[in-house]
Amino acid sequence: MPFWDMLWHPIKLISMEATKLSMVYSKPPAPTQTECETLVSGIEKSILAMVSYYYSLPKSQGLTLRKELHTKVIQVVERVQNLVEIVSKYSGSERLQSTGLVWEETDDFDDLPKDNREAALFIIEQTTDLVKDALQEIEQALELGGEDDYLNDILDANEPRNNADEWSESDKTVISTGMGLIKTVKSTLKKTRDVIKTNGNCNCENNISQLDDICDYVKKLSCIVDEMTIVLYPPIVIPSVQTKVDLLDSSISSILQILKNSHVTSSGDEKWIEFLYKAKQHNLDKITEALTMNDHNL
Numbered sequence: 001m002p003f004w005d006m007l008w009h010p011i012k013l014i015s016m017e018a019t020k021l022s023m024v025y026s027k028p029p030a031p032t033q034t035e036c037e038t039l040v041s042g043i044e045k046s047i048l049a050m051v052s053y054y055y056s057l058p059k060s061q062g063l064t065l066r067k068e069l070h071t072k073v074i075q076v077v078e079r080v081q082n083l084v085e086i087v088s089k090y091s092g093s094e095r096l097q098s099t100g101l102v103w104e105e106t107d108d109f110d111d112l113p114k115d116n117r118e119a120a121l122f123i124i125e126q127t128t129d130l131v132k133d134a135l136q137e138i139e140q141a142l143e144l145g146g147e148d149d150y151l152n153d154i155l156d157a158n159e160p161r162n163n164a165d166e167w168s169e170s171d172k173t174v175i176s177t178g179m180g181l182i183k184t185v186k187s188t189l190k191k192t193r194d195v196i197k198t199n200g201n202c203n204c205e206n207n208i209s210q211l212d213d214i215c216d217y218v219k220k221l222s223c224i225v226d227e228m229t230i231v232l233y234p235p236i237v238i239p240s241v242q243t244k245v246d247l248l249d250s251s252i253s254s255i256l257q258i259l260k261n262s263h264v265t266s267s268g269d270e271k272w273i274e275f276l277y278k279a280k281q282h283n284l285d286k287i288t289e290a291l292t293m294n295d296h297n298l
Contacts, residue, residue, distance in 0.1 A: 010049035015106040017043040022099040062116025117200040120211040124193045127222040170294040177287035195264040210262040217255040
């Protein structure tokens with residue numbers, strides 16, 4: 001029997017056993033201790049079966065895939081633990097909500113990636129969304145001049161304003177050029193997703209391992225972009241921004257190099273890889289110049 005068919009069996013049982021446990025408390029009389037222990041024991045056996053099947057998935061099938069499955073297994077266990085803890089203590093609405101969360105987590109198993117290629121695509125799409133959000137956040141903040149309208153509303157209108165909490169014109173130049181580098185990250189993620197979707201496969205352990213390597217750098221890009229967004233807020237500290245710029249530079253170069261040497265690209269992909277290298281360097285030069293000018297203006 002295929003791995004995913006075997007795994008799906010205890011998942012369905014967990015959902016069914018959780019429903020039984022919830023229903024016996026839906027109306028009086030409450031179950032006896034023996035009845036409750038029997039129901040909980042049934043859930044425990046199903047959870048142990050799920051965990052056992054998880055560990056039966058070979059690491060050679062991909063670390064990215066295993067991490068996604070591991071996350072979902074942990075989420076199911078936590079939801080069931082929460083249900084068991086509250087089922088006899090709270091009213092119907094809390095119990096039903098907790099039961100619904102178990103159903104939600106178990107139903108999500110059907111949408112999990114089934115191989116390392118699908119897992120890689122999921123990670124890249126997730127990271128792309130985070131990068132888009134970061135760009136949008138900076139764009140909105142730039143329109144506000146680095147201020148937060150909500151915070152301004154709750155502050156005393158007569159309170160003196162601190163210039164250190166606002167962007168100068170030279171700061172805004174740094175922001176604009178920084179956004180250019182982040183947009184290069186976004187373009188790199190898009191092309192990475194496209195080539196994995198078209199050419200990625202799990203036909204051998206080497207190809208699976210290459211997908212894991214790509215995902216490792218994709219996750220690093222996400223963290224660095226998030227940190228870059230933070231250091232671009234006023235007051236801008238030049239060394240902090242420079243550190244994040246250097247990390248983005250290194251990570252973009254690394255992921256392009258990995259793509260170039262992996263099974264997901266061929267000689268026909270060299271042009272766009274070279275284009276992204278040049279786009280990265282162009283934006284790197286611009287932000288380096290902006291940081292230098294900003295430093296001189298201090």
